[in-house]
Amino acid sequence: xxxxxxxxxxxxxxxxxxxxxxEALAARGFQVLGPLVRDEAIVxxxxxxxxxxxxxxxxxxxxxxxxxxxxxxxxxxxFAAAPQSWKRFLxxxxxxxxxxxxxxxxxxFSTAAEATPRYAFLGVRACDLKAIAIQDRVLCAGxxxxxxxxxxRRDVFIVALNCSEAGDTCFCVSMGSGPKAEGAFDLAxxxxxxxxxxxxxxxxGSAAGAEVLAGLPQRPALESDRTAxxxxxxxxxxxxxxxxxxxxxxxxxxxxxxxPRWDExxxxxxxxxxxxxxxxxxxxxxxxxxxxxxxxxxxxxxxxDSCFTLDxxxxxxxxxxxxxKGRYRQWMTHKLSTWFDQxxxxxxxxxxxxxxWCPVGIDITEEAAAxxxxxxxxxxxxxxx
Numbered sequence: 001x002x003x004x005x006x007x008x009x010x011x012x013x014x015x016x017x018x019x020x021x022x023e024a025l026a027a028r029g030f031q032v033l034g035p036l037v038r039d040e041a042i043v044x045x046x047x048x049x050x051x052x053x054x055x056x057x058x059x060x061x062x063x064x065x066x067x068x069x070x071x072x073x074x075x076x077x078x079f080a081a082a083p084q085s086w087k088r089f090l091x092x093x094x095x096x097x098x099x100x101x102x103x104x105x106x107x108x109f110s111t112a113a114e115a116t117p118r119y120a121f122l123g124v125r126a127c128d129l130k131a132i133a134i135q136d137r138v139l140c141a142g143x144x145x146x147x148x149x150x151x152x153r154r155d156v157f158i159v160a161l162n163c164s165e166a167g168d169t170c171f172c173v174s175m176g177s178g179p180k181a182e183g184a185f186d187l188a189x190x191x192x193x194x195x196x197x198x199x200x201x202x203x204x205g206s207a208a209g210a211e212v213l214a215g216l217p218q219r220p221a222l223e224s225d226r227t228a229x230x231x232x233x234x235x236x237x238x239x240x241x242x243x244x245x246x247x248x249x250x251x252x253x254x255x256x257x258x259x260p261r262w263d264e265x266x267x268x269x270x271x272x273x274x275x276x277x278x279x280x281x282x283x284x285x286x287x288x289x290x291x292x293x294x295x296x297x298x299x300x301x302x303x304x305d306s307c308f309t310l311d312x313x314x315x316x317x318x319x320x321x322x323x324x325k326g327r328y329r330q331w332m333t334h335k336l337s338t339w340f341d342q343x344x345x346x347x348x349x350x351x352x353x354x355x356x357w358c359p360v361g362i363d364i365t366e367e368a369a370a371x372x373x374x375x376x377x378x379x380x381x382x383x384x385x
Contacts, residue, residue, distance in 0.1 A: 009203075010203045010204065010225075010226065011202050011213060011216075011219065011220060011221055012200065012201055012202065012219050012221050012222075013199065013202055013216060013217070013218055014199050015198060016217060017200070017218055018189075019049050019050045020215075020216045020217055021159070021212070021213075021216055022034075022047065022048070022122065023049070024212055024215055025120040025157060025212065026120075028212075030117075030118045031046055031117040031119055032046065032048075033045060033046055033086075033121055033122065034047040034052070034121075034122035035053060035077070035079075035082060036052045036053065037068065040067075040068055041068065041082070041083050042057065042059060042068070042083070043083065043084050044082060044084050044085075044086065044088075047122070050076065053077075054076065054078075054079065055074045055075070055076050056071050056074045056075065057069070057071065057078070057079060058070075058165065059080055059082075059167065060167075060168070061167040061352065062355075062356070063169065063355050063356070063358065063362070064357075064358055064359055064361035065361075066356050066357070073193060074193075075164070075191060075193050077123055077164060077165075077189075077191050078165050079165055079167075080163075080165050080166060080169075081125060081170065081351040081352060081356075083278060083353065083357065084278075085128050085131060085278070085279075085280030085353070086121055086128055086131075086132060087135065089119055089121075089152065090153050090156070091135060091139065091149055093303065093304045094301060094302070094303050094304075095303075096302075097111075097287070097299075097300045098111050098299065099299040099300075101297040102295070102296045116152050118156075118157075119152070119155075119156045120156070120158075121157070121159065123159065124160045124161060124185065125160075125163055125179075126161075126177055126178030126179050126182065127172045127178045127349040127351040128280055129158070129177075129182070129183055129184075129185060130172075130177035130182075130183065130349045131177075131281045131349045132158075132184075133184065134343070135281060135283060136153065137344070139283065140153065158184070158185045158186050159185070159186065159187045159188070159189060160185035160187070160188040160189070161189050161191075162188060162189065162229065162232065163178060163236045164190070164232050166237075166239040166240050166241060167241055167356070168352075169241050169353075169355040169356045169363075170240050170242065170351065170352045171241070171242035171243055171352060172349060173237050173240050174242070174244040174245075174365075175246070175346060175348055175349055175350035177349040177350055178237075178349075179236040184205070185205040185206070185209070186205055186208050186209030187202055187203065187204060187205060187209040187212065187213060188202070188203040189201070190203075190229035190232055191232070192225065192229065199225075201221055201226065201229040202218070202221075241352065242363070242365045243365065244348075244365040244368055244369075249336055249368060249372075250337040251337075252337075252372055253332070253333045253371065254333065254338070255375065256371050257329065259371050259374075262325045262328065262329050265325075266323065266324040266328055268360045268362055269327075269328045269360070269362060270359060270360060271327055271328075272359060273306035273308040273309060274354075275357070276304075278353040278354060278357045279353060279354055280351060281349065282306070282347075284304070284312065285303060285305050286302070286303055286305040287303075288300070288303065289301075307321070307327060307330050307334070308328075308331065328362075332367060334347065335348050335364075336348055336364075348364070
């Protein structure tokens with residue numbers, strides 16, 4: 001992404017203008033990805049136009065619950081965080097790292113980097129925008145950089161979305177990550193829908209965004225449009241389904257490694273790893289080596305992994321974290337506390353996916369609140385018990 005312009009400009013598009021935006025991005029060589037309905041859920045995948053968007057659909061989410069329902073209008077973005085985040089395009093679940101085959105002169109190695117699409121993400125919510133920024137810091141900063149992530153991330157065009165809908169499991173306001181998009185985007189949309197109109201306020205966040213917007217059918221944004229967009233964001237912020245008190249949360253969790261709440265949550269936790277799979281910031285992986293039966297070729301493949309699996313913490317002699325208690329404590333304490341020590345921020349953006357997609361409805365905000373209500377400050381390590 002290029003540098004932000006010195007001034008913020010805005011315009012208003014109608015549905016035809018939004019279609020023109022999608023077509024303009026495709027004409028520039030981008031693979032346009034956006035929300036669509038498939039398999040009774042709203043997912044992110046390639047779209048060709050406005051007709052592919054989930055018009056008139058919303059979702060109902062709760063701990064361990066997700067379902068789609070019809071709205072009484074034709075809102076295109078009238079739903080909360082989708083099951084998938086944009087992580088799977090930038091940090092894919094399966095990636096071949098290299099291949100080797102037996103040649104006449106010996107072993108021939110080759111990297112397995114595939115052609116990288118130029119992605120355009122349409123409808124990136126504020127929480128997911130923050131998550132992308134976190135993964136940028138984790139995977140692209142410091143001495144050890146993920147070159148595959150860097151390659152895929154480099155040319156992404158981001159059309160962010162200021163949320164008009166908060167789910168029952170959302171708590172982005174608590175994490176300072178929404179519902180208004182802040183940070184690195186090219187364009188940002190706010191859907192303005194009432195009995196008189198269906199339009200989109202578009203804010204410019206980069207020179208590339210300004211160049212694309214300039215070629216679209218539009219009208220100048222009025223102060224009334226900006227006021228209406230601000231009201232959408234304020235209404236959404238007031239409808240958060242969850243709250244998380246982050247006051248010294250880092251110290252609270254590190255001071256309570258043996259709180260009885262860890263045992264209570266372990267009785268429910270299935271160690272299924274759903275929470276880490278849907279989390280937009282989790283980045284843990286493992287590698288597998290595969291060879292053909294004839295022994296003529298082999299490849300190394302990287303796959304998503306999770307701190308909830310026994311093998312993840314395996315070293316000679318066994319796994320470090322052998323209990324559900326130890327694994328859940330590791331995940332939650334890392335996400336909300338020790339992530340600060342490593343990367344300078346929380347690893348949670350308040351999207352609520354871990355709550356929605358937990359089969360037994362474990363709620364990270366509820367667990368943190370329970371520890372805060374009855375702290376058992378103790379010394380000692382975070383080892384198994």
